Amino acid sequence: MAQPASAQSLSLDDVISLSKTGIGDDAIIAKIRSSDTHIDLSVDQMVDLKTKGVSGPVIAALLAEKKPAEVKLSVDSPDPAVPHPAGVYLMDSAASKMMRIDPVVTNQAKTGGLLGYAFTAGIASMSVKASIQNPTARTHASEARPSFYFFFDESNPSVTSNTAAWASGTAATVTSPSEFTLVQLMAKKDRREARVGSVNIAGAKTGVMDKDQLKFDYKLVRPGVYLVQPMADLPKGEYGFMYSLTGGGAGGAITARIFDFSI
Template sequence: MKFWTVLIPCALAMSAPLCAETLTNADVLTLLDAGLGDEAVIAKIETDQGSYATDTATLLELRTKGVSSAVIAAMVKKTSVAPAMSDSAADPLAPHFPGVYLYDDWSAEPRMWKIDPTSSTQTKTGGIFGYALTGGIASASVKAVIPGEEARFVSPKSNPVFYVYLGNANGEGSGTFSTGFGASVQSPNEFSLVELEQKKGRREARIGSMNIAGAKAGVMDKDQIPFTYEQVAQGVYKLTPETALEKGQYGFIFAVGGGAGPGLAGSAGTAGARVFAFGVGE
């Protein structure tokens, strides 16, 4: 090999002052032995490429050779690679994108299914005739309309398990995730689990009522299906319905905001329901 062939790769990369180097444990020891202080060595570790051995035995050896804890920490940090975010990993403690997930443990290979929220920007009223006929004694209901008759994901089990990941779901971030409409989930306690009524081309959920006694906005207490939740890691919650769910369509409803409702319902209406819908039963 001629000498010129060795120089060509560096000569072509004129934008860099030298060919890129990859620091190793030996390089770090050499720099420290040459009298460079910890601050300078750490700066080089942070800015240059590195390939360091950071197993326990090697770290102890570096410490006995006088390498400071700050330098060792910089080497370990440079070696560490943040695990990739996932929208399907079966391990609940693996980093997941923020959102609501259905845990699939019935397939041959377990995984998570990320449930995208469905917007309900339309409401309809029911029981108007009875309301008018009785002078408001009978209640009129306000229902959120969810497009489509069936959810994308269906659990064959009557006791499905869900996970909610807040922030970036790996112990960092804000501890919330946006649902749209300028609202963010901060706790599973903000969800209401309800059964959705199937209609032609749509599903409906009651989110308000009105009678002579006044109007109510939000999911009715008697419509809510109780569920429990527990925090399994920072920003990670496990949700489980308290009772077995019958075959049908369901959803976790969030951010039912009062607004101008249709007709007489007034403030019992909503313009901002987000529904994390799912089905139960084959």
């Protein structure tokens, strides 16, 4: 099939022929810009074109760099090869689309086991919990082992506004799912909680307890894009991918950003 005229590159002979017809510089320049034409002309070629009737503006148009195509981002395409804004997405297989998860940030701390800690003079641990608003997540997964796609800044190198999704409070940004912890959140009446610290007579621990961490696996799909899946089915409940931000929250709780979802 014939290639569309707008996609054809112009040769120097084409440019010379058009110039000889007297069609005008504006038309020739418009054709150069609409086609995939950019030629790194030598001095001799420029002189030769001028002697054959090609004007200076047309020669300049041949030398002009083509502007890179604008990157169009999708927020719901199920294809990980399609550029998406940086962030975490839940794959909705039934609807054949991705759902972007808006993260929540918590730095409010609550304590649990305070009486046991007091009665045993610190032998029993007092837990520190990070509190998250709302009793359930806005994003719901219909599968017990859902699939997620993590889009990092590297996936869209030409987009300069990516880092807002991954700003960690320092000059560094998050670049891999290995920097996350998958946790089950404890549902309360008007909130959800995650244990992010403990205190006893032996000292204090900050971070998600080992027994509260859920294992997940991930693989690189393309630069900056990872497929992430839990390694076991998840029972109905509230969950979240969490990573710690710079600085500590109240009462020793870490300040964390959580990409929350429910099953």
